[in-house]
Amino acid sequence: MAETLLFNALREAIDEEMGRDSTVFVLGEDVGHYGGSYKVTKDLYKKYGDLRVLDTPIAENSFTGMAVGAAMTGLRPIIEGMNMGFLLLAFNQIANNAGMLRYTSGGNYKIPMVIRGPGGVGRQLGAEHSQRLEAYFQAVPGLKIVACSTPYNAKGLLKSAIRDNNPVLFFEHVLLYNLKEDLPDHEYLVPLDKAEVVRRGKDVTILTYSRMRHHVTQAVKGLEKKGLDPEVIDLISLKPLDFETIGASIRKTHRVIVVEECMRTGGIGAEIIASINDRFFDELDAPVLRLSSQDIPTPYNGRLESLTIVQPRQIEEAVEKMVGLKV
């Protein structure tokens, strides 16, 4: 066991996969000599050379399309979005070519690529650097969308994403890179399509992902003191959703709260609620509740920013209200 920071867990995943498969390469802005904006690829160019850790010009749409072409012809690119928000400039290549080309080609090509990088609301980074693109991309067919939340799952998920034969959007969170955890010395993979049951409980199912998992964990401490027993599920896979794990939990608790960092309108929670209504409506004792970010550009001011995203206190209150402790 070795205590590992999350950004280093990601780095280890990339290093191990590049070591075992020479078709795996990294590309993006400042991934090489600079080592990546969050040091995820630090010094890898020294080991693998400039071609396998390719510093690209600032041309998101084109280098993303280039990765699609490389993937179609047998390589396994890992794109680092310096900040995931910049990939708005690559929306066309991600949606049309990474997402849909396998289908429109009638299975002629597969596109094994990973698009990873920091997303989410950081600390006063301003609206453009605080985006949650998972909500924008969830409607694109053919993409897998994954969000990591701990050093352990970050490493295992990234390795699986690199080995997957489909395009995977892999969301990290700017505020989680320095989380620490003991990681196994042996190699391990974490499946892309399985939600993680973070805490078993019976009163209510809390569905969350990425940094909000940690807000939920904080809220749970308070809830435990009040004698409540929530079940916490980290979705991990935002697309496709793991309805097996979600369904099993709902059949036990009959109550669901979604805690997300994306905005409310058209968010991941919106999709989850619709799907739960489709699949598990009869199991529900109460309408599914969602706690989301406000529908506004994330403000710079720290006080306004904290009002924009969901805080642990709000999660506690929502759970108490839902299980009837508070009316």
Place this chain on the structure above:
Amino acid sequence: MAQERTLPVFQASASAIRQEEGLMLYEDMVLGRFFEDKCAEMYYRGKMFGFVHLYNGQEAVSTGVIKAMRSDDFVCSTYRDHVHALSAGVPAKHVMAELFGKETGCSRGRGGSMHLFSAEHNLLGGFAFIGEGIPVALGAAFQSKYRREAMKDASADQVTACFFGDGTTNNGQFFECLNMAALWNLPILFVVENNKWAIGMAHERATSQPEIYRKASVFGMPGVEVDGMDVMAVRAAAQTAVERARAGEGPTLIECLTYRFRGHSLADPDELRSKDEKEEWLARDPLKRFEAYLLEQNLASEADLKAIRDKIQAEVDESVTFAEQSPEPDAAELYRYIFAED
């Protein structure tokens, strides 16, 4: 009608061709022309749908470039892709079946006219959005370099040809990819088919420097201007560029001056282009011109050429029969091909 650019004169004798080569080029151009004529017929008979962009008039470009490449090289097209696919070796029946939306189509009926693909023939697509194929082509070219240099595969000397129109050269992906191709010295040909129009937008109304080949120079890349109605001229330019790319000497931009003989798509009434302009370019029909050359040089007789035309007409007719008789995709497979099946 805007002032016509003077077409560069190509001295064919400088690279005289052998008979079988000449007939091969002729056959490929005839295939392109007859196939597209058949598409128009089938479209108006309600056999194919959507936006169908025909290639009539531009055949010398597809044939001149692709037939100067190896079968393991890569070809990347646009929405005007039928003839590039044919030159790349995709059988006419598989292209026609795709246009009919059939399971036997090269994209299994999921793609349609603007999304032709064939991994078997290294056809990277069929791209319906302007410019989006250029980065994909760049990726295939990068892959060749990567295999050769990072994976030490000496046999990885494949070249990629990327086709697009004049209008597309005003899109950022064009400039971004020229930069990266030159920066990394990638084995790629950027083939601009300058047919003077982007739907209804005249080229000189859309760009500050209408001579597209000149845009290569700022990237330190050779840019050549070619008479795109002369298959020999295009072939000679392509051969030089392919040779350079294969030798690791990097990309080339080839601007082919050409013209489309039909509207932008079969849905376009084609009312903007002047009669004079159309007639001037029709007089340069690349097929008629090459026919005359072959006869003049005694590389073929009238009978030889007719035999080729008859053979190709039969092939195109058969492609329709094949497409008509082919099954529709199975409704149970609606969700197939979203993800790789491993």
